[in-house]
Amino acid sequence: xxxxxxxxxxxxxxxxxxxxxxxxxxxxxxxxxxxxxxxxxxxxxxxxxxxxxxxxxxxxxxxxxxxxxxxxxxxxxxxxxxxxxxxxxxxxxxxxxxxxxxxxxxxxxxxx
Amino acid sequence: xxxxxxxxxxxxxxxxxxxxxxxxxxxxxxxxxxxxxxxxxxxxxxxxxxxxxxxxxxxxxxxxxxxxxxxxxxxxxxxxxxxxxxxxxxxxxxxxxxxxxxxxxxxxxxxxx
Numbered sequence: 001x002x003x004x005x006x007x008x009x010x011x012x013x014x015x016x017x018x019x020x021x022x023x024x025x026x027x028x029x030x031x032x033x034x035x036x037x038x039x040x041x042x043x044x045x046x047x048x049x050x051x052x053x054x055x056x057x058x059x060x061x062x063x064x065x066x067x068x069x070x071x072x073x074x075x076x077x078x079x080x081x082x083x084x085x086x087x088x089x090x091x092x093x094x095x096x097x098x099x100x101x102x103x104x105x106x107x108x109x110x111x112x
Numbered sequence: 113x114x115x116x117x118x119x120x121x122x123x124x125x126x127x128x129x130x131x132x133x134x135x136x137x138x139x140x141x142x143x144x145x146x147x148x149x150x151x152x153x154x155x156x157x158x159x160x161x162x163x164x165x166x167x168x169x170x171x172x173x174x175x176x177x178x179x180x181x182x183x184x185x186x187x188x189x190x191x192x193x194x195x196x197x198x199x200x201x202x203x204x205x206x207x208x209x210x211x212x213x214x215x216x217x218x219x220x221x222x223x224x225x
Contacts, residue, residue, distance in 0.1 A: 032212050043116075043202055043216030044155075051211075089154065093212035098143060098162075099170070100212055104154040 002027040004090050006103035013080055013110050021075040021106045023064075023090035031094035033057075033066055033073040038087045038105070047075075047088070080110045114139045118203050118217035125197075125224050131190045133220045135203035141215070142208050144186035148172060149200040149219070158201075161186055190222060197224045 007022040025031065032051045036044040048057030053068035062077045073090060090103040116137045125131050137144065143162045147155040157170030161180040175194025180186055186205075190197045200221050204214040 034212050041218070043118075043204075043218045044214070045216070046213055049212065091212070098206055098211055099157060099160065100155075100214060102154040102156075104152060 002031070002092060002094050002101045004092055004101055004103035006088075006090050006106050009087075009105075009107035011106060011108050013108070015082055015110055015112055016079045017110075019075070019077040019080045019084075019108065021088055021090075021108070023073045023075065023103060025071050025073065025090075025092050027071075027092055027094040027101075029094055030068075031092040033064070034091045034093070034100070035062070035064055035073070035075050036089040036091060036102075038089065040086070044089065080108070082110045082112060084108060085110045116203055116205055116215055116217035118201075118220050120220060121218065123220060123222045125222065127224055128192045130192060131197070131222060133188045133190070133201055133203075133222070135186045135188065135217060136184055137186075137203075137205045137215075138184060139205055139207070139215060140183070141205035142183070143206045144180070145204040145206070145214065146170075146176070146178065146186070146188045147202045147204065149202055155202065158188065197222060 003026045034049045035047040037047045038044045048059040050057040050066035056065045064075045087105045089105045091100045119134045145160040146158040159178040161167035177189045202219045203217045
């Protein structure tokens with residue numbers, strides 16, 4: 001079946017550091033890929049998405065590129081802020097449906 | 113403002129009691145979903161509904177029930193048959209054609225004592 005694997009957290013960074021959160025996937029066909037973010041005490045929000053190979057999704061300074069050859073969708077940001085502290089989930093939808101398969105989430109803590 | 117409202121935010125119940133979690137949306141979305149979130153396990157799909165009066169089991173439906181009598185509402189009942197009901201429950205909705213783009217509520221934390 002479909003699955004998403006994320007790097008384990010927590011990831012702790014200093015403000016203005018470079019962020020990478022790794023995500024790899026297994027899916028039939030050509031899935032659409034997503035990053036969701038969950039701030040403390042809240043539900044999830046869509047951060048960015050990519051629907052086909054080599055697409056780059058971007059939002060709020062975050063980027064991720066759909067790499068079919070490595071089945072990856074790593075999340076990056078050049079300079080993190082304390083306000084970026086949250087849990088980040090990688091997810092996919094395959095087969096034309098609307099059922100998301102989520103990774104286990106990676107907690108990011110950004111310190112001054 | 114458009115969005116998804118879940119209630120209650122926190123709920124405590126004794127073992128053996130059924131509990132119903134409310135989810136209402138005013139986004140005019142056709143599809144609605146219930147997810148369960150446990151530490152270290154990500155989100156797992158319990159039930160989903162793509163249209164009024166129809167719903168399908170997700171990956172972990174045992175011990176749960178739902179109804180979809182109105183487009184705006186998708187309540188989840190956690191029954192006494194659910195072996196480990198303590199968790200954070202998230203409701204979501206999506207628009208037809210917006211594959212994978214879910215709007216989430218703020219969640220309900222259920223603790224069974």
